[in-house]
Amino acid sequence: DTEVTQTPKHLVMGMTNKKSLKCEQHMGHRAMYWYKQKAKKPPELMFVYSYEKLSINESVPSRFSPECPNSSLLNLHLHALQPEDSALYLCASSPGLAGGYEQYFGPGTRLTVT
Amino acid sequence: GNSVTQMEGPVTLSEEAFLTINCTYTATGYPSLFWYVQYPGEGLQLLLKATKADDKGSNKGFEATYRKETTSFHLEKGSVQVSDSAVYFCALRPSGNTGKLIFGQGTTLQVKP
Numbered sequence: 001d002t003e004v005t006q007t008p009k010h011l012v013m014g015m016t017n018k019k020s021l022k023c024e025q026h027m028g029h030r031a032m033y034w035y036k037q038k039a040k041k042p043p044e045l046m047f048v049y050s051y052e053k054l055s056i057n058e059s060v061p062s063r064f065s066p067e068c069p070n071s072s073l074l075n076l077h078l079h080a081l082q083p084e085d086s087a088l089y090l091c092a093s094s095p096g097l098a099g100g101y102e103q104y105f106g107p108g109t110r111l112t113v114t
Numbered sequence: 115g116n117s118v119t120q121m122e123g124p125v126t127l128s129e130e131a132f133l134t135i136n137c138t139y140t141a142t143g144y145p146s147l148f149w150y151v152q153y154p155g156e157g158l159q160l161l162l163k164a165t166k167a168d169d170k171g172s173n174k175g176f177e178a179t180y181r182k183e184t185t186s187f188h189l190e191k192g193s194v195q196v197s198d199s200a201v202y203f204c205a206l207r208p209s210g211n212t213g214k215l216i217f218g219q220g221t222t223l224q225v226k227p
Contacts, residue, residue: 042217097213
């Protein structure tokens, strides 16, 4: 099973709302990632977790708050977003951080901020 | 620094044509190289990978060879199908334990019947 699942598939939220994106994998991977992808662009790395600890934060605004409650689950908490935050949010996982490991991506959550 | 450059698209081909999508990279050390494919409205799927020089990755009729001397990882397929229409991303993972995946800009492939 090489599946990464993400919920919800679509999300529409106002600028004052608080919402969360969820990502799950059952491959025993110890590294998990959040990416943001705008239309017709490659994914941009936001956060990297390794063994449930935050390893990389690519200078992401604090209105995005990641959480890794256990090795299978990764959340992204959203608060006071801006319309320019509308994008496809992708979660990925890999066995570890070493360069030879491929990352497996989920289907993404399409976020629209109104 | 590390970077990936892909040929600009869109690439438009007729069914059964030969496909080449060029990818070159800049990296220190010994990166691993990947091709991902993204179908409309979906996430990225790993298509193939190569972890050292002269390795050939292959999957579903696609193949790419890690050429250190030309710093290239071109994607090829002998006979494309309409179902291959998608965006293709070349990517590298630097050696070491950063976890980072550096993407090219993506190349859109349109295959017409």
